[in-house]
Amino acid sequence: xxxxxxxxxxxxGVGVATVSRVINESELVSEATRExxxxxxxxxxxxxxxxxxxxSLGRTMAIGVMVPFFTRPSAVERLRGISDVFEGTSFNLVxxxxxxxxxxxxxxxxxxxxxxxxxxxxxxxxPSADDVRALTHSSLPVILLDAEHSSFISMLEDSAHGGxxxxxxxxxxxxxxxxxxGGPFVDPFNFARTPSTKRLEGYRQTLTDAGLPIHDAxxxxxxxxxxxxxxxxxxRELTMRMMRLAEPPTGIITASDTHAFGVMQAARELGxxxxxxxxxxxxxxxxxxxxxxxxxxxxxxxDSGKRSAERMLQxxxxxxxxxxxxxxxxxxxxxKTTAMPATSHQEVxxxxx
Amino acid sequence: xxxxxxxxxxxxGVGVATVSRVINESELVSEATRExxxxxxxxxxxxxxxxxxxxSLGRTMAIGVMVPFFTRPSAVERLRGISDVFEGTSFNLVxxxxxxxxxxxxxxxxxxxxxxxxxxxxxxxxPSADDVRALTHSSLPVILLDAEHSSFISMLEDSAHGGxxxxxxxxxxxxxxxxxxGGPFVDPFNFARTPSTKRLEGYRQTLTDAGLPIHDAxxxxxxxxxxxxxxxxxxRELTMRMMRLAEPPTGIITASDTHAFGVMQAARELGxxxxxxxxxxxxxxxxxxxxxxxxxxxxxxxDSGKRSAERMLQxxxxxxxxxxxxxxxxxxxxxKTTAMPATSHQEVxxxxx
DNA sequence: CGCTACTATGAAACCGTTTCCAATTGGTTG
DNA sequence: CAACCAATTGGAAACGGTTTCATAGTAGCG
Numbered sequence: 001x002x003x004x005x006x007x008x009x010x011x012x013g014v015g016v017a018t019v020s021r022v023i024n025e026s027e028l029v030s031e032a033t034r035e036x037x038x039x040x041x042x043x044x045x046x047x048x049x050x051x052x053x054x055x056s057l058g059r060t061m062a063i064g065v066m067v068p069f070f071t072r073p074s075a076v077e078r079l080r081g082i083s084d085v086f087e088g089t090s091f092n093l094v095x096x097x098x099x100x101x102x103x104x105x106x107x108x109x110x111x112x113x114x115x116x117x118x119x120x121x122x123x124x125x126x127p128s129a130d131d132v133r134a135l136t137h138s139s140l141p142v143i144l145l146d147a148e149h150s151s152f153i154s155m156l157e158d159s160a161h162g163g164x165x166x167x168x169x170x171x172x173x174x175x176x177x178x179x180x181x182g183g184p185f186v187d188p189f190n191f192a193r194t195p196s197t198k199r200l201e202g203y204r205q206t207l208t209d210a211g212l213p214i215h216d217a218x219x220x221x222x223x224x225x226x227x228x229x230x231x232x233x234x235x236r237e238l239t240m241r242m243m244r245l246a247e248p249p250t251g252i253i254t255a256s257d258t259h260a261f262g263v264m265q266a267a268r269e270l271g272x273x274x275x276x277x278x279x280x281x282x283x284x285x286x287x288x289x290x291x292x293x294x295x296x297x298x299x300x301x302x303d304s305g306k307r308s309a310e311r312m313l314q315x316x317x318x319x320x321x322x323x324x325x326x327x328x329x330x331x332x333x334x335x336k337t338t339a340m341p342a343t344s345h346q347e348v349x350x351x352x353x
Numbered sequence: 354x355x356x357x358x359x360x361x362x363x364x365x366g367v368g369v370a371t372v373s374r375v376i377n378e379s380e381l382v383s384e385a386t387r388e389x390x391x392x393x394x395x396x397x398x399x400x401x402x403x404x405x406x407x408x409s410l411g412r413t414m415a416i417g418v419m420v421p422f423f424t425r426p427s428a429v430e431r432l433r434g435i436s437d438v439f440e441g442t443s444f445n446l447v448x449x450x451x452x453x454x455x456x457x458x459x460x461x462x463x464x465x466x467x468x469x470x471x472x473x474x475x476x477x478x479x480p481s482a483d484d485v486r487a488l489t490h491s492s493l494p495v496i497l498l499d500a501e502h503s504s505f506i507s508m509l510e511d512s513a514h515g516g517x518x519x520x521x522x523x524x525x526x527x528x529x530x531x532x533x534x535g536g537p538f539v540d541p542f543n544f545a546r547t548p549s550t551k552r553l554e555g556y557r558q559t560l561t562d563a564g565l566p567i568h569d570a571x572x573x574x575x576x577x578x579x580x581x582x583x584x585x586x587x588x589r590e591l592t593m594r595m596m597r598l599a600e601p602p603t604g605i606i607t608a609s610d611t612h613a614f615g616v617m618q619a620a621r622e623l624g625x626x627x628x629x630x631x632x633x634x635x636x637x638x639x640x641x642x643x644x645x646x647x648x649x650x651x652x653x654x655x656d657s658g659k660r661s662a663e664r665m666l667q668x669x670x671x672x673x674x675x676x677x678x679x680x681x682x683x684x685x686x687x688x689k690t691t692a693m694p695a696t697s698h699q700e701v702x703x704x705x706x
Numbered sequence: 707c708g709c710t711a712c713t714a715t716g717a718a719a720c721c722g723t724t725t726c727c728a729a730t731t732g733g734t735t736g
Numbered sequence: 737c738a739a740c741c742a743a744t745t746g747g748a749a750a751c752g753g754t755t756t757c758a759t760a761g762t763a764g765c766g
């Protein structure tokens with residue numbers, strides 16, 4: 001049915017080995033035969049079978065990215081960075097989207113075997129002891145992005161610091177009643193603490209340092225199990241509730257830009273002006289954040305994706321594989337959703353019993 | 354190095370064929386040997402080599418999605434729909450992201466060969482004559498999403514109708530000076546007309562039908578070659594220019610939500626209130642559109658992705674492959690960026706010479 | 707002119723599965 | 737008890753490439 005290397009060999013009147021050499025641009029072929037073979041390839045419209053090649057080569061020319069919910073905005077940004085790097089190479093990018101515990105287990109079992117990819121970038125997942133065994137057993141190069149483990153090259157932001165950055169920004173503007181909305185706090189896939197947890201810690205620490213009280217009513221916990229799913233509506237409802245308190249917050253910091261969008265939606269519905277009546281700080285700096293002029297903590301998602309892919313490329317070319325830890329940069333990007341608290345508004349609200 | 358089916362066979366004291374039968378849950382193995390083999394597999398921690406299996410089987414258990422710039426919001430939405438469907442099956446999803454003409458050609462040449470995937474979903478690309486040949490030559494099932502060709506099952510919205518919907522909405526609200534911002538009008542990858550072009554047609558037709566004039570100054574052409582790249586800044590600048598006209602538009606319809614975001618950004622910078630001073634209509638209804646309460650033409654991106662994946666699943670199970678055309682539904686989603694034109698503002702502006 | 711050294715080439719082994727086909731076994735039937 | 741049948745089983749041939757290794761041919765050199 002399909003044309004194989006043998007058909008080409010027959011047509012060109014040479015052996016299969018020679019055809020293979022021509023395909024792989026080996027030097028060991030005379031100019032004359034090379035031409036003959038190339039013509040035969042063109043005439044038959046032959047394309048080498050990828051699977052067969054993989055099998056015999058032992059290499060796949062593909063790198064795998066394992067990522068939970070790859071359509072989440074932050075995942076998309078990182079993937080864009082990774083994709084842009086591999087675009088220029090002969091490596092293919094295979095995205096393993098993890099949307100259930102079953103898939104997670106399956107992929108951690110199968111992908112590292114090395115018969116599917118030549119390297120793995122794991123995003124936003126702390127590998128379990130079993131995972132580590134699976135990953136190290138194969139001798140595949142591994143990079144952890146937005147996660148950390150002593151056995152692998154890891155790249156991660158300092159979430160607590162990020163939470164502190166956001167909080168300090170509001171404190172600096174004069175806010176004294178600052179709420180936090182975020183979650184989930186436990187990763188449903190590996191039961192580890194999520195970055196949200198640490199961002200919350202940074203928030204608490206900053207308030208304490210500033211001598212400000214920590215109110216339970218100012219902690220909004222997104223009850224969703226899945227990261228990024230419906231976090232907008234969750235944040236919207238939490239905000240609604242908070243803003244109806246006798247003494248509502250004047251500023252809200254969030255654990256993700258998506259949460260921040262929910263907060264802003266609630267503000268709109270309540271007729272509150274941002275930042276006049278309420279300041280909002282996001283986290284991640286996804287592309288959309290700039291459309292709506294959201295003040296946010298920038299994770300340089302795109303750049304970190306790019307960086308991890310470049311690092312992977314080095315590893316594939318025999319680069320040093322000793323585990324290193326890279327602290328990703330974090331910046332507060334001030335846009336137009338934060339301002340000094342409106343004292344007038346504050347007074348009006350406090351007068352309510 | 355790695356353990357193969359032969360190692361298992363040796364350990365279990367059986368032939369490789371038997372081991373293979375156990376793996377594939379064939380009935381033709383006695384209960385006793387099945388147990389022995391299973392134990393051996395467990396002891397050796399054996400996992401079948403995926404590539405070898407593919408080669409031997411001729412099936413890949415993967416379906417490919419070819420899509421330009423898969424991190425574009427609209428592409429992400431469609432992918433999410435597709436991904437959600439395949440999540441429940443044993444098929445893997447392989448995304449072929451097309452970011453250059455070179456890649457486009459490479460993928461159209463290689464992917465349809467059938468040694469990589471068992472089926473192809475092509476998004477937002479009209480296949481050229483060569484592509485059609487390549488796609489039909491292999492006997493792979495093919496589905497076109499957001500594109501149309503008589504040789505394949507196609508699913509596409511009526512862009513002209515969508516452009517008309519948006520325009521009619523503004524006309525109905527009483528707007529008489531309506532601008533259009535969109536582009537690119539030619540797909541850089543296949544030199545075909547883009548949906549933008551047809552949306553523009555719908556806009557023009559509607560204005561003509563309503564007896565309204567068509568001003569050249571009210572046509573904003575996004576000069577970007579690449580779909581979705583920097584369309585925000587392009588739209589922002591086009592809006593800036595338009596709003597400084599002696600008689601600026603009171604409403605702007607766009608060829609994508611991203612363009613609409615650019616329009617809104619410009620409005621904010623000019624101190625114009627949306628929808629009080631300017632009405633804005635987007636196109637696509639990407640997730641972000643609802644955050645910012647953008648009135649837009651909904652393409653049901655997620656649903657269309659889902660639909661195409663389900664259809665593919667049917668084909669893979671031997672479903673009918675005769676080319677059909679499915680017109681995707683289109684709806685105007687009215688949110689909060691459109692309203693009646695402000696007559697006062699209009700008057701003020703028209704008085705300027 | 708004979709020997710060596712090197713280049714170009716093809717046959718065959720290999721990668722790790724699945725599957726066809728033949729062989730063995732044990733049980734049933736006439 | 738011979739013959740036949742069904743149920744298991746294993747050897748070997750695919751699948752379509754790459755690569756080792758041996759060999760034929762040729763050029764260089766003394």
